[in-house]
Amino acid sequence: MLNKLKSEIIEYGRLAGLKNYTPGYSGNLSARYQDKILITSSGSANGYLNEDEIVLIDFEGNLIEGEKKPSSEKLLHIEFYKQRPDINYIIHVHSPYLSSFACAHIPLDEPVMAENVFYFGQIPLADYAMPSSAELVRNTAKYFKEYDAVLMANHGFITGASTIKDAFMKLELAESYAKVVINTKILGGAKVLNNSETEKINLLKRG
Numbered sequence: 001m002l003n004k005l006k007s008e009i010i011e012y013g014r015l016a017g018l019k020n021y022t023p024g025y026s027g028n029l030s031a032r033y034q035d036k037i038l039i040t041s042s043g044s045a046n047g048y049l050n051e052d053e054i055v056l057i058d059f060e061g062n063l064i065e066g067e068k069k070p071s072s073e074k075l076l077h078i079e080f081y082k083q084r085p086d087i088n089y090i091i092h093v094h095s096p097y098l099s100s101f102a103c104a105h106i107p108l109d110e111p112v113m114a115e116n117v118f119y120f121g122q123i124p125l126a127d128y129a130m131p132s133s134a135e136l137v138r139n140t141a142k143y144f145k146e147y148d149a150v151l152m153a154n155h156g157f158i159t160g161a162s163t164i165k166d167a168f169m170k171l172e173l174a175e176s177y178a179k180v181v182i183n184t185k186i187l188g189g190a191k192v193l194n195n196s197e198t199e200k201i202n203l204l205k206r207g
């Protein structure tokens with residue numbers, strides 16, 4: 001099972017690299033494994049991971065298995081898993097379009113595209129705090145109960161799902177959404193959906 005989870009992380013890390021969602025050494029991926037977490041190591045490049053760059057930690061952040069140091073954002077991943085028993089995989093990236101919104105302090109909260117209203121409702125923006133800090137965990141984690149995807153001010157984006165494919169699809173949809181929103185600004189501004197239209201989409205979601 002551990003090996004299967006590691007190969008999933010390597011496979012989707014590589015895809016994230018190919019799509020330029022995880023430039024250089026930025027970002028980190030993790031998977032829930034029983035009462036522990038498999039997470040990429042500090043300083044690893046998600047697009048080019050080796051098996052020894054994925055380590056096992058417990059829910060206190062202690063290294064259980066592996067030679068390398070776990071990602072410095074391990075506490076953020078731990079908190080997401082703690083709050084959301086339905087989530088088994090987490091992807092944190094500094095993808096360029098989502099990070100543009102994060103750096104401009106603009107949440108993706110307008111109902112511009114029907115599909116994204118359906119998938120995300122909105123993507124809120126967490127206040128800035130130093131990467132790896134307890135404050136960053138506090139600022140970001142307060143959105144995890146209600147949202148699967150959060151922008152992190154002056155930093156990047158985090159999402160989670162029950163499967164790694166779903167987590168990756170959320171990243172792909174969110175990054176593409178961010179790109180569309182930027183393009184609509186170039187084209188003079190999006191015509192946002194009205195309340196009755198978004199309500200119809202929300203009903204579809206509940207049904």
Ligand SMILES: [Zn+2]
Pocket residue numbers: 026027073092093094131155156
């Ligand atoms: Zn980061």
